[in-house]
Amino acid sequence: MLKSEILKRLYKDYTKKFINKIILSVLFSVLVAISTSSIAWLLDPAIKKLFIEKDRSLILIIPFLIIIAFTTKGFSLYLAKSTMISVGEEIKKKLQVNMVHSLIKTDTQIIDKKHSGKFISNLTYDVNQITSLLSNAILTLFKDTLTLIGLLSVMFLQNWKLALASIIMIPLAGISSKILGKRVRKVTTEAQEKSGYLTTYLVELFKNHKLIKIFQRENYENERAEHHLSELKNKNKKIAIVFVRMSPVMETLTGIMIAILIFYSAILISKNELDINNFFSFLAAMMLAYQPVRALSTLNMVYNQGISAASRIIPIIDQKNSIKDLPASRPLKISKGEIKFENLNFSYEINEGKTLKSINLEFLGGKMTSLVGHSGSGKSTILNLIPRFYDAQSGNITIDNQSIYETNLSTLRHNISLVTQETTLFDDTIMKNIKYAKENASDEEVYEAAKLSHCEEFINKLPNGYQTLIGENGVRLSGGEKQRISIARAMMKKSPIVLLDEATSSLDSETESKIQNALKILTKNKTTIVIAHRLSTILNSNNIYVIDNGNVVESGTHEILLKKSDLYKNFYEKQIQK
Numbered sequence: 338m339l340k341s342e343i344l345k346r347l348y349k350d351y352t353k354k355f356i357n358k359i360i361l362s363v364l365f366s367v368l369v370a371i372s373t374s375s376i377a378w379l380l381d382p383a384i385k386k387l388f389i390e391k392d393r394s395l396i397l398i399i400p401f402l403i404i405i406a407f408t409t410k411g412f413s414l415y416l417a418k419s420t421m422i423s424v425g426e427e428i429k430k431k432l433q434v435n436m437v438h439s440l441i442k443t444d445t446q447i448i449d450k451k452h453s454g455k456f457i458s459n460l461t462y463d464v465n466q467i468t469s470l471l472s473n474a475i476l477t478l479f480k481d482t483l484t485l486i487g488l489l490s491v492m493f494l495q496n497w498k499l500a501l502a503s504i505i506m507i508p509l510a511g512i513s514s515k516i517l518g519k520r521v522r523k524v525t526t527e528a529q530e531k532s533g534y535l536t537t538y539l540v541e542l543f544k545n546h547k548l549i550k551i552f553q554r555e556n557y558e559n560e561r562a563e564h565h566l567s568e569l570k571n572k573n574k575k576i577a578i579v580f581v582r583m584s585p586v587m588e589t590l591t592g593i594m595i596a597i598l599i600f601y602s603a604i605l606i607s608k609n610e611l612d613i614n615n616f617f618s619f620l621a622a623m624m625l626a627y628q629p630v631r632a633l634s635t636l637n638m639v640y641n642q643g644i645s646a647a648s649r650i651i652p653i654i655d656q657k658n659s660i661k662d663l664p665a666s667r668p669l670k671i672s673k674g675e676i677k678f679e680n681l682n683f684s685y686e687i688n689e690g691k692t693l694k695s696i697n698l699e700f701l702g703g704k705m706t707s708l709v710g711h712s713g714s715g716k717s718t719i720l721n722l723i724p725r726f727y728d729a730q731s732g733n734i735t736i737d738n739q740s741i742y743e744t745n746l747s748t749l750r751h752n753i754s755l756v757t758q759e760t761t762l763f764d765d766t767i768m769k770n771i772k773y774a775k776e777n778a779s780d781e782e783v784y785e786a787a788k789l790s791h792c793e794e795f796i797n798k799l800p801n802g803y804q805t806l807i808g809e810n811g812v813r814l815s816g817g818e819k820q821r822i823s824i825a826r827a828m829m830k831k832s833p834i835v836l837l838d839e840a841t842s843s844l845d846s847e848t849e850s851k852i853q854n855a856l857k858i859l860t861k862n863k864t865t866i867v868i869a870h871r872l873s874t875i876l877n878s879n880n881i882y883v884i885d886n887g888n889v890v891e892s893g894t895h896e897i898l899l900k901k902s903d904l905y906k907n908f909y910e911k912q913i914q915k
């Protein structure tokens with residue numbers, strides 16, 4: 338993306354809306370410029386009338402005007418800044434909201450490739466850089482340019498020859514900041530990358546803390562943490578140092594300017610072309626000009642940082658999804674709930690070769706069908722294709738003879754419940770976790786589902802019952818408890834199609850039978866596809882498909898398969914929990 342395109346985009350989507358506030362801030366900036374310039378200008382009458390001419394009539398008025406000038410400067414500065422701070426925070430929020438919205442609707446395939454840590458770093462680090470460009474930089478641009486113009490006017494009014502002599506120095510400062518600006522852009526990109534690695538690493542530390550303890554890799558992780566942190570430190574140090582590298586340049590330039598000024602003033606005074614009062618007012622204006630010149634010369638760097646951050650954020654916001662409704666999509670109408678896979682081919686973007694190879698499957702409406710096969714054979718992939726987490730490359734999936742690719746996504750997903758192996762819960766109350774399936778459900782419905790899924794018994798033992806917070810990903814519950822909650826959640830949905838990735842975790846037989854019971858209620862008269870690991874599930878199935886290496890190799894009932902399929906027999910003997 339070109340710099341100009343990025344800027345145009347930032348203006349159109351983020352800044353334009355706040356143009357009124359920005360104009361207000363510019364108006365306050367005008368006041369800042371006027372009051373700052375008046376401070377310098379007032380020294381002229383102060384010295385001339387009060388000190389040289391000893392005019393007592395102005396002895397109160399001039400000090401009073403100085404107070405007014407400073408007070409006006411203070412208040413208008415405050416108002417200009419606070420207006421832009423609120424604009425900046427609004428823009429920041431809008432950018433972050435857009436990023437998160439885009440994340441929520443992103444295709445599973447794209448999320449698979451992303452790391453949460455990188456995203457978090459984009460959301461905080463990069464967004465701050467952009468906000469800084471859109472608020473601080475805009476403010477600096479107006480406020481300091483106007484102030485500089487005001488002060489230069491005072492300088493010219495006091496003595497144009499002196500003024501000309503001193504502004505020759507300004508372009509020098511500009512050139513040095515341009516060179517430094519390029520460097521800032523490069524280092525900022527590197528620092529962002531490092532900060533991304535760090536957040537990624539921290540997310541993993543949290544997730545894998547038991548692993549670290551059991552393999553006793555604390556020292557290794559300490560070193561890795563230190564490595565990530567020192568990389569980040571190096572980059573941050575570089576950025577900060579590039580910024581302060583302006584100081585010696587600016588101080589030297591100021592020194593040279595003042596030296597030239599004094600030298601030249603001495604000549605002008607000796608020729609009677611300059612009075613002492615003009616000199617002091619001029620000197621004050623020049624000193625006051627130091628801050629705006631400095632701010633303006635670092636503007637280039639803030640600009641570069643902001644642009645390089647925006648070039649990373651805009652693509653995230655613009656992420657195009659390939660899984661979406663066709664223009665002519667129709668709502669899915671379920672009658673029997675019969676699902677068919679027709680010559681379906683599928684491969685994951687990041688994998689070589691096909692994961693599902695021209696498969697044909699038929700799942701009868703209202704009945705349970707099992708998928709069995711070794712791990713990695715493609716069973717979970719088959720389930721994932723039905724709610725369109727991924728789209729097949731060729732072939733078709735139909736539900737009651739309607740292609741799922743031609744129905745609209747929301748009606749499709751509305752009709753499907755999914756209980757996966759990794760029971761995923763939110764760090765919220767049990768009540769909210771169960772209600773997640775149905776926003777406007779009553780508490781009674783939740784109690785009903787909890788009862789049917791055998792959750793009630795353990796929920797009632799918890800100190801806060803349904804209001805118990807379950808911790809990040811349910812850390813405060815046992816595996817079997819989490820699973821029962823996710824079954825209760827699926828029950829709330831009452832959808833005609835149920836997809837189950839049956840857990841392999843060996844639960845105690847009592848919990849196991851409770852889960853079986855809960856699943857039986859959940860799947861009653863529903864079109865159910867289950868990745869089966871238990872004999873009881875298999876015996877309850879109307880049909881079983883044996884999947885091997887992305888192919889459907891056999892199908893039939895348990896008895897038939899035992900007789901005709903060696904693969905199934907072998908599988909049954911070794912893998913099925915009886």
Ligand SMILES: Nc1ncnc2c1ncn2[C@@H]1O[C@H](COP(=O)(O)OP(=O)(O)O)[C@@H](O)[C@H]1O
Pocket residue numbers: 449685686687688692710711712713714715716717718719
């Ligand atoms: N999200 C994914 N991205 C890329 N490859 C995947 C993904 N999920 C699974 N696979 C690969 O697809 C194949 C089938 O996986 P899966 O359907 O999960 O098998 P099963 O559920 O039968 O154990 C495996 O080789 C696996 O590595």
Ligand SMILES: [Mg+2]
Pocket residue numbers: 713716717718838
């Ligand atoms: Mg699986």
